[in-house]
Amino acid sequence: MTQDLSPIEKAKLVASKRAVDFVESGMKVGLGTGSTAAWMVRCLGERVHREGLRIKGVPTSSRTADLAREVGIEVISLDEAKWLDLTIDGTDEFDPELNLIKGGGGAHLWEKIVATASDRMVVIADVSKQVEALGAFPLPVEVIPFGWQTTKALIEETLESLDVLGRECVLRGDHGAPFRTDEGNFIIDLHLKRIANPRRFSLVINQIPGVVENGLFIDICDAVVIGHGDGRVEVRDASSGEIEEGRIEIGDGDNLFTDISD
Numbered sequence: 001m002t003q004d005l006s007p008i009e010k011a012k013l014v015a016s017k018r019a020v021d022f023v024e025s026g027m028k029v030g031l032g033t034g035s036t037a038a039w040m041v042r043c044l045g046e047r048v049h050r051e052g053l054r055i056k057g058v059p060t061s062s063r064t065a066d067l068a069r070e071v072g073i074e075v076i077s078l079d080e081a082k083w084l085d086l087t088i089d090g091t092d093e094f095d096p097e098l099n100l101i102k103g104g105g106g107a108h109l110w111e112k113i114v115a116t117a118s119d120r121m122v123v124i125a126d127v128s129k130q131v132e133a134l135g136a137f138p139l140p141v142e143v144i145p146f147g148w149q150t151t152k153a154l155i156e157e158t159l160e161s162l163d164v165l166g167r168e169c170v171l172r173g174d175h176g177a178p179f180r181t182d183e184g185n186f187i188i189d190l191h192l193k194r195i196a197n198p199r200r201f202s203l204v205i206n207q208i209p210g211v212v213e214n215g216l217f218i219d220i221c222d223a224v225v226i227g228h229g230d231g232r233v234e235v236r237d238a239s240s241g242e243i244e245e246g247r248i249e250i251g252d253g254d255n256l257f258t259d260i261s262d
């Protein structure tokens with residue numbers, strides 16, 4: 001029941017409800033991953049049922065694919081879609097330029113490929129994701145399992161020459177084993193505290209053999225929809241800098257929603 005939601009879940013829900021207004025019938029839509037994106041997928045499913053919205057969804061993870069099918073969204077692969085009208089996804093951090101850190105859920109590789117293949121990327125977030133400088137959230141770096149310890153050592157060596165405040169690198173675990181991405185790869189989380197130049201950082205770290213992709217999204221996000229626990233939403237546009245403010249009422253009709261954990 002939506003009235004039982006915590007303020008943070010309400011914030012994610014109202015951001016999602018506003019963001020799915022950008023979706024029009026006939027669109028091919030990239031579907032993000034994470035607890036915020038899960039709300040968005042449910043909101044889109046609701047529009048498919050209530051309005052007969054015709055869309056094809058390209059999921060950014062196997063778990064989003066499962067949820068999309070469950071709520072009645074037609075799922076196609078990125079290769080079938082070739083190019084997308086819009087991607088809507090969550091984030092772990094966004095800065096004033098709308099550059100992002102993503103990959104807390106371990107899906108940033110597919111997320112970056114899908115967002116880059118879209119005319120527009122809209123990010124949905126609660127206000128806690130807003131930062132002045134990226135890096136407090138550990139930066140996920142996807143690496144192939146072959147020689148991962150050598151790759152980690154090379155990342156640590158490379159960090160010595162980069163302008164960051166922390167340099168601890170940790171292999172992400174999952175119940176005593178390494179966490180595996182949808183591609184079967186590992187993730188090394190970089191505890192950087194503050195990244196002075198995210199654009200340069202991203203280019204340098206991706207040069208290391210064994211690194212597949214990092215979670216920095218530079219110049220990819222076009223707008224962010226920020227939700228608040230009291231129903232307020234702000235839409236910030238990256239290119240114009242314009243901010244639209246509004247409010248989303250959560251009504252009885254939203255009672256099909258249940259608290260989503262990811």
Ligand code: 5RP
Pocket residue numbers: 032033034035036037089090091092101102103104105106107108111262
């Ligand atoms: C997954 C992601 C997510 O978008 C990010 O971790 C935010 O997740 P949540 O909405 O659960 O806070 O990048 O790889």
